[in-house]
Amino acid sequence: xxxxxxxCWRNCATENMTLRVQSIFSSIQGESTYQGLPFTxxxxxxxxxxxxxxxxPEAWEPDSGTDIGIHRIIERVNEEGLRHxxxxxxxxxxxxxxxxLLRILLETGHVVTLETNGSIDISMIPASVVRVMDIKCPxxxxxxxxxxxxxxxxxxxDEIKFVISNREDYRYACxxxxxxxxxxxxxxxxxxxxxxxSPSDLAxxxxxxxxxxxxxxxxxxxxxxx
Numbered sequence: 064x065x066x067x068x069x070x071c072w073r074n075c076a077t078e079n080m081t082l083r084v085q086s087i088f089s090s091i092q093g094e095s096t097y098q099g100l101p102f103t104x105x106x107x108x109x110x111x112x113x114x115x116x117x118x119x120p121e122a123w124e125p126d127s128g129t130d131i132g133i134h135r136i137i138e139r140v141n142e143e144g145l146r147h148x149x150x151x152x153x154x155x156x157x158x159x160x161x162x163x164l165l166r167i168l169l170e171t172g173h174v175v176t177l178e179t180n181g182s183i184d185i186s187m188i189p190a191s192v193v194r195v196m197d198i199k200c201p202x203x204x205x206x207x208x209x210x211x212x213x214x215x216x217x218x219x220x221d222e223i224k225f226v227i228s229n230r231e232d233y234r235y236a237c238x239x240x241x242x243x244x245x246x247x248x249x250x251x252x253x254x255x256x257x258x259x260x261s262p263s264d265l266a267x268x269x270x271x272x273x274x275x276x277x278x279x280x281x282x283x284x285x286x287x288x289x
Contacts, residue, residue, distance in 0.1 A: 080160045082136065083108040085121065085128040085153065089143045093283030095176060095195050095222055096250050102176075103143040104289075105136060107161065110153040112180050114203040116228055116256045122153035133164050137171060151178040156185070165192050182208040186216050194221040198239055200232035202256070211243065219248040224279070228256040233268050240274060254279040 085106040092102040109125030110117075121127060131139075140148055148168050155161045156179055166189050168175045176193040179185060182205075185194055196213060199205040203226065217223070223244065225236040233253070240251060253276045255265045266278050283289065 081130045084131045090288045093281045102147045103145045107152045107155045112205045148173045149176045156183040202228035222250045224252040228259040251276045252279040
């Protein structure tokens with residue numbers, strides 16, 4: 064597979080395309096319905112939001128990280144030897160080359176997830192990519208940045224995530240689930256913001272209200288993994 068890919072690459076228009084990359088690493092996936100699986104993560108630089116509880120502020124600035132050619136990113140991923148790949152940020156969709164990276168990852172046989180903050184049009188993402196889209200709750204300070212037009216575009220294998228810091232966030236998420244997500248066919252996740260919301264409290268709220276949402280704990284943080 065790698066040799067065939069390297070031959071085809073020389074005829075590819077993206078041969079000289081680069082992306083600004085914060086890091087490439089392997090870890091246990093701590094979020095989404097893929098939680099617990101070994102993943103290679105490609106963290107891209109730059110974000111258009113400034114969530115108050117963000118745990119990766121080092122990826123905010125577009126000039127942070129290093130310019131790496133897409134061909135080298137694919138080589139790095141293949142060196143890690145894992146089938147599952149997560150493209151995250153920052154906000155990956157700010158970079159024009161992200162779509163091409165996703166396409167090539169799919170063509171090289173990977174299962175690909177994309178973590179996006181929900182403020183940018185997702186229609187350009189290849190259909191086979193699993194899109195994990197945030198809807199920002201009030202404590203983030205970014206609620207007004209949600210692009211609601213993205214919701215009808217999502218497929219049954221895509222996922223929506225709410226990060227919950229307090230009861231106000233939870234009530235907001237419930238309102239959105241009951242109204243805007245009534246026909247959403249994918250998974251809805253509620254994740255307690257790290258050290259801001261008690262996981263047991265959030266679990267109790269979900270049970271009490273019989274919400275059709277999956278409690279998601281950030282497994283990698285409990286393991287002290289990146």
